[in-house]
Amino acid sequence: xxxxxxxxxxxxxxxxxxxxxxxxxxxxxxxxxxxxxxxxxxxxxxxxxxxxxxxxxxxxxxxxxxxxxxxxxxxxxxxxxxxxxxxxxxxxxxxxxxxxxxxxxxxxxxxxxxxxxxxxxxxxxxxxxxxxxxxxxxxxxxxxxxxxxxxxxxxxxxxxxxxxxxxxxxxxxxxxxxxxxxxxxxxxxxxxxxxxxxxxxxxxxxxxxxxxxxxxxxxxxxxxxxxxxxxxxxxxxxxxxxxxxxxxxxx
Amino acid sequence: xxxxxxxxxxxxxxxxxxxxxxxxxxxxxxxxxxxxxxxxxxxxxxxxxxxxxxxxxxxxxxxxxxxxxxxxxxxxxxxxxxxxxxxxxxxxxxxxxxxxxxxxxxxxxxxxxxxxxxxxxxxxxxxxxxxxxxxxxxxxxxxxxxxxxxxxxxx
Numbered sequence: 001x002x003x004x005x006x007x008x009x010x011x012x013x014x015x016x017x018x019x020x021x022x023x024x025x026x027x028x029x030x031x032x033x034x035x036x037x038x039x040x041x042x043x044x045x046x047x048x049x050x051x052x053x054x055x056x057x058x059x060x061x062x063x064x065x066x067x068x069x070x071x072x073x074x075x076x077x078x079x080x081x082x083x084x085x086x087x088x089x090x091x092x093x094x095x096x097x098x099x100x101x102x103x104x105x106x107x108x109x110x111x112x113x114x115x116x117x118x119x120x121x122x123x124x125x126x127x128x129x130x131x132x133x134x135x136x137x138x139x140x141x142x143x144x145x146x147x148x149x150x151x152x153x154x155x156x157x158x159x160x161x162x163x164x165x166x167x168x169x170x171x172x173x174x175x176x177x178x179x180x181x182x183x184x185x186x187x188x189x190x191x192x193x194x195x196x197x198x199x200x201x202x203x204x205x206x207x208x209x210x211x212x213x214x215x216x217x218x219x220x221x222x223x224x225x226x227x228x229x230x231x232x233x234x235x236x237x238x239x240x241x242x243x244x245x246x247x248x249x250x251x
Numbered sequence: 252x253x254x255x256x257x258x259x260x261x262x263x264x265x266x267x268x269x270x271x272x273x274x275x276x277x278x279x280x281x282x283x284x285x286x287x288x289x290x291x292x293x294x295x296x297x298x299x300x301x302x303x304x305x306x307x308x309x310x311x312x313x314x315x316x317x318x319x320x321x322x323x324x325x326x327x328x329x330x331x332x333x334x335x336x337x338x339x340x341x342x343x344x345x346x347x348x349x350x351x352x353x354x355x356x357x358x359x360x361x362x363x364x365x366x367x368x369x370x371x372x373x374x375x376x377x378x379x380x381x382x383x384x385x386x387x388x389x390x391x392x393x394x395x396x397x398x399x400x401x402x403x404x405x406x
Contacts, residue, residue: 064382
């Protein structure tokens with residue numbers, strides 16, 4: 001933004017010296033806290049992002065290319081809130097919470113309520129993203145699939161699926177679509193239906209139809225809106241089938 | 252913004268420069284230190300022509316603020332680093348250079364890749380260089396050059 005002359009800030013503040021903004025830590029509760037300035041490279045390589053949390057790791061590993069993953073941060077990416085970026089659907093699917101700090105103290109915002117419009121988040125003026133909180137990992141499964149013009153491009157359409165399992169039974173399903181409107185596309189009814197149906201084929205098809213209908217894609221340089229609506233159910237079919245196969249293998 | 256002096260460690264040497272707080276590392280390297288190997292291509296982090304190594308990892312000099320690079324190790328194409336000389340030779344031998352604008356960035360990305368994976372697969376090389384664009388479309392020979400340097404091993 002500064003190189004392009006779009007932003008000419010009067011002052012710059014370097015946050016890099018604030019330790020709690022960096023790195024991934026395990027909390028007593030078993031939850032994971034990802035500091036806002038944690039690089040994509042680190043997130044893509046963290047062995048604690050397994051089971052239903054693996055969706056976040058998979059999304060991090062598909063962002064752009066190695067130099068960008070060496071430099072870019074999760075906080076920077078989600079605060080920018082490009083709906084075709086990789087983290088928004090992954091964080092919504094996994095049920096992440098965004099920790100923010102501001103002049104009136106801190107608060108936590110569920111990822112699904114954090115992204116509110118094109119490049120717009122629930123951050124109030126003066127607030128900063130401090131960390132991203134992920135729930136305690138379960139033995140489930142987390143998948144991220146991206147359709148892009150070339151490897152590393154922003155998503156034409158992306159789908160993120162996170163399935164938590166407790167004692168061999170599915171306990172939570174989160175499905176979100178990226179690149180198809182102002183914010184990740186999801187619905188409580190879709191998640192509940194997939195859970196109740198144990199991710200069967202019929203439920204996958206209905207989920208695809210429901211989210212294609214709920215999506216609000218536009219025509220842009222990557223694809224037409226119609227192409228995206230056509231693609232959503234197919235990608236959901238595929239990712240749910242993959243999840244079924246991997247859960248079967250794990251059982 | 253008012254320039255301030257700082258010390259940078261570039262190619263193993265300590266250099267003191269004046270830089271404004273909003274100067275990018277690319278501006279400092281090219282305009283203050285005359286290290287013009289890092290190229291100003293897109294100046295927005297897309298093309299990879301400005302790639303340098305910061306603490307041994309490829310990074311965009313055009314998106315790095317100079318003052319945040321104090322106390323980091325910066326390597327440019329001029330620097331002695333691992334396989335740089337070997338890669339330069341391999342790029343020349345395989346004809347992997349056409350206009351040459353992308354070459355310093357390509358070689359630095361490849362050097363970081365070989366430091367991490369001395370015997371990379373073609374897929375590893377493609378991934379490792381995926382942040383560097385070549386507008387002469389010389390990718391095939393560039394991949395061959397990295398393979399040749401890998402076969403030759405570290406110097």
